Amino acid sequence: MSAYGQDKDTLYWNSGRNLLISFRLPPSPVGHKPQYIDLDNDGRPEVLRTVTATGIPVQWIDDDGSMRYGDLEGSTRNGCLMIDRNRDGVYGGYGDLIIDWVDRDEAGNPAMMVVVENCEEDEKMKSRGHYMWFIDTDDDGAMGYVDYATFQLRCWLHGGRSAFLADYHGQAAFLKIHESPEKINDLRLNWENPFLFYDPDGDGLSEVAFRLLDTPKHVVADGQRNACLKGRIDWVSMSWDMDNDNAPGNEFDLDMTLHFRGPGFDYTDQRHTNSNLRGLPAADSLFMDARWRQLTELLYPGHDAAWNLIFHRGEWKEAWFTYDEDDDCERWERVEMYQPLDAFKVGPWKGGVDNNAQSDPAGDRGEWDKDFSGCGQLYVAPFDGRIHLFGAEEGVWRVDQLTTFYQGMGLLYDGYGPERVRREPTSFPTVHYADTDANGFFDLIEYDLDGDTVYEERVSLFELGLSDTTRVISTANMETYADFHRLQERVAEGQWRHAMTVMSVAGQYALPTSWYAPMMHPRSIRERYNYGYWLAFYLFKDLEYHFRQHGAPSERLLALRRAYYSRDWSEFLP
Structure with a gap:
């Protein structure tokens, strides 16, 4: 006999007895007879009640008239x-889980899947539960992932480093809030509204991710704490x-x-409809809050409008701007932002730049324009050849050359708890940037390379007789992914050309350069960018x-120093 009181031959093979991933609802044991309910007395059932292989009561509602007597499960x-997760006899009550599928309609509006997780009755004063829509914009049939064993x-469940089971791959979208529907004022709206994934090269993977809140x-x-959404996006990240x-x-x-914030x-003028959205009216009474089943539209900025x-x-x-300098971000939504806080404090909620538990404790570069004077524009600074945020008053780069402190899901942060699961650094090199004349460009660079939290070297472009200004890149006009990819290619090639120039200068002084052979053969855009910077710096x-050594x-x-920070080495070349 199995742990569920059934002979193993009557149970579905993947019913929780083994350790394989559960992709589907484990059907009822062999021989179990479902109960059928004809809500509208038309001679056909609209509700099918049964149990899973583990004895959990479930009921299916037929929204398109396809259910028949003799069916063992409903339609996806x-x-x-x-x-009925808590087995209290109420299928859509407190503590229960509901999954609803909406097919692509005749007008071509995409299929959807909504997951409603009702909070427990004693959690009405807390933000608990889920109200989450998955939009199948690339028509691949993949949407949300529910673990049917639990x-x-x-x-956040994934294989390897970032092969997520939920559909964050390709051209996809979802809407989500951590609340039960009965605590939300307008169910056409949402908190993450939406999360957009873009696949501009059509390879089935996401090269761009937008999060709008x-x-x-x-x-x-x-008697409950309600979430009042206002129909305004006030927080955006674009990655x-x-x-x-x-x-x-x-x-x-x-x-x-x-x-941006x-x-x-x-x-509220961004309407998305689907003629299959409205659920079976006769079944409304089966839900604690049926408003989401009564919807005919969702309101959110779509891929083309965002x-x-x-x-x-x-x-x-x-x-705010964050660049993943150690190239370890394999999260599905963004490079988590560094915050404009202390450059040296480390740890979640400790008041440092990595204050967010999902951010990288070391390895990223954060910059902050706290008055939006730069309008989210960018520039490539001659002093380091990197992309910077125009208008930023300050920036911090925590250096992690060997990606020791890994940011990927399941390593730095597993998505199922507030703690980081990897150790945090006790010290790291830090580079600090400042715009001392408030013209939108960094002009002061400070280095703490020994990790003692004291900047031992200070470089002022003005004291070197250099200008801090350069061409500003209008981000608003970079409407395609190709624009950003070309920018990165140009920056990477610039880094590598600069490294080769410095190599030539080193040759003029007979410096031994073979020590740096591991960085001399870049095989990708990323390596030209990274090796180019570090080779030139070393x-x-x-x-x-050498100059000091020879007086x-x-x-x-x-x-x-002027040559390095201006990238003009003509004085040192024949």
Whole structure:
């Protein structure tokens, strides 16, 4: 006999007895007779009640008239599955889970899947539960993932490094809030509204991810804490795989995130319909809150509209920028933002730049424009050849050259708890940037390379006699992914050309350069970008040491520094 009181030959083979992944609802034991209910007395059933192999009561609702007597389960095209997780006899009550499928309609509107996880009755004053829509915009049939062994929505479960079971891959979208529907004022709206994934090269993977938030106001009424959504997007993050190096086994490799916050924009004119949205009216009484079953539209910015709404309708107060310098971000949604906090404090909620538990404790570069004076524009700085946020008052790069502190899901952060699951660094090199004249460009660079939290080297472009200004890149006009990819290619090639120039200068002084052979053969855009920067930096510091070793006058050392930070080495080349 099995643990569920059934002979093993009567149970579905993957019913929780083994350790394999559960992709589907484990059907009832062999011989179990479902109960059928004809709600409208038309001679055909609309409700099928049965149990899973593990004895959990479930009921299926037929939303398209396809159910027949003799069926053992309902439809995952236009049907609704209600799971009585707590076995209290109420299928859509507190603590229960509901999955509803909406088929693509005749007008071509995409298929959808909605997952409703009702909070427990004693959680009415907390943000608990889920109300989550998956939109199958690429028509691949993949949407959300529910673990049918535990009857939990597990959106972060993945194989390998980032092969997520939920459909975050390709051209996809979802809407989500951590609340039960009965605590939400307007169920056409959502909190993450939406999360958009873009697949511009059509390889089935996501090169771009946008997250748009409608931050709710919480109001206590009728004995519960309600989430009042306002129909305005007030928080946006946009992330790009700048070098397009994602691939099977490396499904997500987002490199750069641009984040805006402020009053934002109204999106209530962004309507998305599907003629199959409205569930069977006769079944409304089976739900604790049937409003989501009564919807005929959802309101959210779609793939095609999001960019223009963000840049041309949005009103923003701050812009943040994060670049994944150690290239370890294999999260599905973004390079998690560094925050404008202490450069040296480490740990979740400890007040440092990595204050967010999902951010990388070391390895990323964060920059912050706290008055939105730069309008989210970018520039490539001559002093380091990197992309920077125009208008940023300050920036911090925590260096992690060997990617020791890994940011991927399941390593730095597993998605199922607030703690990081990897150890955190006790020290790291830090580079600090500042715009001392408030013209939008960094002009002061400070280095703490020994990790003692004291900047031992200070470089002022003005003291070197260099300008800090350069061409500003209008992000609003970079409407295609190709624009960002070309920018990264140009930056990477610039880094490598600079490294080769410094190599030539080192040769003029007979410096031994073979020590750096591991960085001399880049095989990708990423390696040209990374090796180019570090090779030039190491050789520059070696040249600086060589000059001091041979008693070069201070004017010559100053000229060397000017050459490195301006990338103009003509004075040192024949």
